[in-house]
Amino acid sequence: MKQKITIGWLYPTLMNVYGDIGNVKTLQKRLEWRNIECFVKYLEPGFKANELNECDILLMGGAQDKQQEIVSKDLYSKRENLKNLIEKNVPGLYVCGAYQFLGNYYKKADGKIIEGLGIFDLYTENSGNTRLIGNIIANSKIFSYLIGFENHGGKTYLGKNIKPLAKVIKGFGNNGSDKTEGAIYKNSIGTYLHGPILPKNPKLADYLIQKALENIYTTNIELKKLDNFYEQKARLAIAKKLKVAI
């Protein structure tokens, strides 16, 4: 029987500012090329909490402030379901605004604190003066060099119960000072990298797919190798630009 994966895309019309659709397209194509069926669930505000349970991979991107407010309200009410899935090792990718929102809180430039979902042990502060913007390369044990573009006003600090995703080689990462980038908890990944992240980081894309299949079929899975010629060329172009040997 043909394998099948359901991708849950959280708030596609609101949280899509930085080309986040590219992450969905990447998973779809890499599944298609491996002859695995793929279904994308578009989870817009007002979706039913139990729809989350049908998803094998979760994706959520970044947004403008007002959009983020709508999303916050909506997702608070489904917090328990989301937390359960993350604790149960359902793989997910949470970029920028979504990454911050999974943390304990977000302190705005005016000092106002916005409560987070409290699933990732981290917090974010926005000092209001400069945004951290530019190409970034960070080294991760599991995914080797992660390459992308970051553009965020918030600085994120990790707590004791979560590990950084990667070590910053060039760029700012979580906060521009402690050299950490992103966070990994169970099979969930939080990151500031867009670009979008998955097309140029196929190892990470395949990790999400592999973990999803392992959850579904409760066995170790080895994915069919794909030709990553263009991916490699695009990665090398940035690495060369930033003078990093990868």
Add this chain to the structure above:
Amino acid sequence: MNLFILIFGKIFSFLSRQFNLGHGSTWPGHIALKINPNFVKDYFLNNKTKVIIICGTNGKTTTSKLIETILKENKKKVFINSSGANLLNGIASSIILSSSLFKKENYDFAIFEVDENSIPEINKTLDPDYIIALNLFRDQLDRYGEIDTITKKWKESFKNLSKNSVLILNADDPQIAYLGNNIKNKSLYFGLNEKNNNKISHGADSTYCPRCFNALTYDSVYFSHLGNWKCEKCGLEKPKTNISSLPYYPLAGEYNKYNSLAGVLLAKNENIKEEIIKTSLKKFTPAFGRQEEFILKNRKIKIFLSKNPTSFNESLATINSLKADNILIVLNDRIPDGLDVSWIWDTHVEELLQNINNITVSGDRCYDLGLRLRYAGSSEFKIEPDLKNAINLSLEKTNQNQTLYILPTYSAMLDVRKLIIGKKIL
């Protein structure tokens, strides 16, 4: 003092052109403002020149040129800042370049296209007679920030306009239309009024009510978030338009309809005769890189500047309607382009490239573009990092009676033109 600046500025600009130090359209102004920060303000004091400000993500240069054409046809004396020189220093430079040292020039109009972020500063300095706001789409997020941030700044700045300033606003763009809400100034609206069943597609930006932030409903969608919109919750809706169609449009593409409508609406408010408007539209030649045409090796080349998802999608839609068969896309990530190329994932290449056979990609980030096309399911395209080779290659594959369409980002457009005409643009 200002005479000294003029002399100095003119010499500087002359030298920089002679010695190819750059195109001289911002440096003289930059220095002028260093010497006298009020240089621009002083110039327009006790001066009858009417000032027209044009802002928006896409269409500034074309709209400026269109208005310039109409006003000149109407025998008015006009000066204009050069495209890309759209900060205060660019405006100062245009004053230096258009002023005479020996007599007072009496210009009837000054037309300035203005960078999104500079609107508050320039409104404060200039007290404009007209502000045309065309649209706001996601564009160079690393430089401009998100759309809501820009509209907030604009709305604040519009509150302080003197009461004589006339606003010319795009009724089909909810955030732009809302700039005219609750404001004491005369506001005129342009927009389309064509029925269709298009739906909002991915990547549209302002689809939420600018007043109460409920999701908007649309009768018709023209492209991105432009259309006949309405908020079911608070009742805010697309304002009544003062103009919605023209018998003749000088350039192809839905987006150019808006540029023409905006320009003509201004002309009508200046009581310029229909005949003159009509003649000007017929005479209009495109601004550089905006559907500009060249002949090279017996083949026609058309350049469509494509610098953000909306302009890229609209360029593709337009060249599809022109039955394009040959395309060269050039993606750079230099400062004028924006350093972040993630926007290419918001383009609709899946649908818009499927009828085009000869596809080549080039530019600093050609491999990102290649990756984008690969994930769009195309396999028949060529990646050529060297721009000169890319142009030659795509021309070779273009038949004699066909057109090669080049879609470059901003700096890529300058490079393409330089290669084609063999000299720098001025």
